[in-house]
Amino acid sequence: MREYATQMEAARKGIITEELKKVAEKELMTVEELLPLVASGKVVICANKNHKCIDPQGVGSMLKTKINVNLGVSRDCKDYDMEMKKVIEAVKLGAHAIMDLSSHGDTIPFRRKLISECPAMIGTVPVYDSVIHYQRDLDTLTAKDFIDVIRLHAEDGVDFVTLHCGIIRKTIEQIKTYKRKMNIVSRGGSLVFAWMCMTGEENPFYEYFDEILDICREYDVTISLGDACRPGCLADASDVCQIEELVRLGELTKRAWEKDVQVMVEGPGHMPIDQIEANMKIQQTICNGAPFYVLGPLVTDIAPGYDHITAAIGGAIAASAGAAFLCYVTPAEHLALPNLEDVKQGIIAMKIAAHAADIAKGVRGAREIDDRMADARRRFDWETQWKCAIDPETAKRIRTERKPEYEDTCSMCGKFCAVRSMNKALAGEHIDIL
Ligand code: SF4
Numbered sequence: 001m002r003e004y005a006t007q008m009e010a011a012r013k014g015i016i017t018e019e020l021k022k023v024a025e026k027e028l029m030t031v032e033e034l035l036p037l038v039a040s041g042k043v044v045i046c047a048n049k050n051h052k053c054i055d056p057q058g059v060g061s062m063l064k065t066k067i068n069v070n071l072g073v074s075r076d077c078k079d080y081d082m083e084m085k086k087v088i089e090a091v092k093l094g095a096h097a098i099m100d101l102s103s104h105g106d107t108i109p110f111r112r113k114l115i116s117e118c119p120a121m122i123g124t125v126p127v128y129d130s131v132i133h134y135q136r137d138l139d140t141l142t143a144k145d146f147i148d149v150i151r152l153h154a155e156d157g158v159d160f161v162t163l164h165c166g167i168i169r170k171t172i173e174q175i176k177t178y179k180r181k182m183n184i185v186s187r188g189g190s191l192v193f194a195w196m197c198m199t200g201e202e203n204p205f206y207e208y209f210d211e212i213l214d215i216c217r218e219y220d221v222t223i224s225l226g227d228a229c230r231p232g233c234l235a236d237a238s239d240v241c242q243i244e245e246l247v248r249l250g251e252l253t254k255r256a257w258e259k260d261v262q263v264m265v266e267g268p269g270h271m272p273i274d275q276i277e278a279n280m281k282i283q284q285t286i287c288n289g290a291p292f293y294v295l296g297p298l299v300t301d302i303a304p305g306y307d308h309i310t311a312a313i314g315g316a317i318a319a320s321a322g323a324a325f326l327c328y329v330t331p332a333e334h335l336a337l338p339n340l341e342d343v344k345q346g347i348i349a350m351k352i353a354a355h356a357a358d359i360a361k362g363v364r365g366a367r368e369i370d371d372r373m374a375d376a377r378r379r380f381d382w383e384t385q386w387k388c389a390i391d392p393e394t395a396k397r398i399r400t401e402r403k404p405e406y407e408d409t410c411s412m413c414g415k416f417c418a419v420r421s422m423n424k425a426l427a428g429e430h431i432d433i434l
Contacts, residue, residue: 007045009260011038023058028364044262046222050157055119065354069095072102077337097121115157143204154219164226165205166245182232189228222262230269237271250286271297280321291324307333312349319357
């Protein structure tokens, strides 16, 4: 019998859990350094007590930046085997979390298979699943129906749930008054908004927050406070709707912490580069340092087909300014359900962003690999270069396909290779070019 309900409660009682020990080791920290961060909510360890095969990860702005991969079937693409292939590839490429956003068919077997086989943190959005689970129109669902689905996910072993608790009835008028270009682009947020409009009732995730906290406490499910009003285009960034919701998310964070429930806060969205840092600072202040989980942000609206790049640019800036967790974006964003290659491209782009931010933040152990890569490049040690590369397969393929005549160059400059010339010049050797 555990003497604690959640990782936060354990840390507050001074209990060093196995999960905390593993996270400290991965982050090159001592347990004494990590414990107060978990106790205060600045770091979360998303580890549902029923997710038996989890390889625990810590999420917090002072730790290595973590990456989430969204997967799951939709009505138009319903191949669960393909989704499982994407999960395996995502974990192989270094994804720390998988969110199952399935919105078609019987979602239970896939979710349970994922939790029984996948060591990454598993997240879900119970409001989507509510419609699928009951096979009923949104407006016929009751607050109790939504809460029962949260309990089902918690029992199944989901490590974190996105709940759109931050919009309330007042938000309906606000959205109408402020005339956003893109209104609400959060899928879960739009469902909660539509449910409030159709039923005339208060947001059940807000109204019954205490009951939800009891469920999350029992299974140690981290709440990811969804930002229904995250900007869906540059024009809507940092507007009243976004900031007003963030203030409410800050209040809910405190209420969750009173019950030892771990919390992350979700953030933008689409945002011009010059607003990102300020947004990260505001969130950190309003939410008392709770880890910030951002989708991108995408720094321009005009690159469909390349939004893994627009998101990675924003992600790198966001994480270097305090975001802890980056949701990947694929080239298929705004266009289609991502295929396996899109998933790969999205993960690699976000891994680059996360790593670049970790270097800038001075996260322990982040920088050394870059120095190893530079040394290997100078020595033309290709094997070490592959070991240091974020995507060794692609790097190796490009070199092999376009092999140079001489091993101590690449086919870009051949014997005009600056590295080769400098190595030879500094060693006092003759430099043959022709
Ligand atoms: S050939 Fe040019 S691009 Fe290639 S390693 Fe040498 S300097 Fe770099």
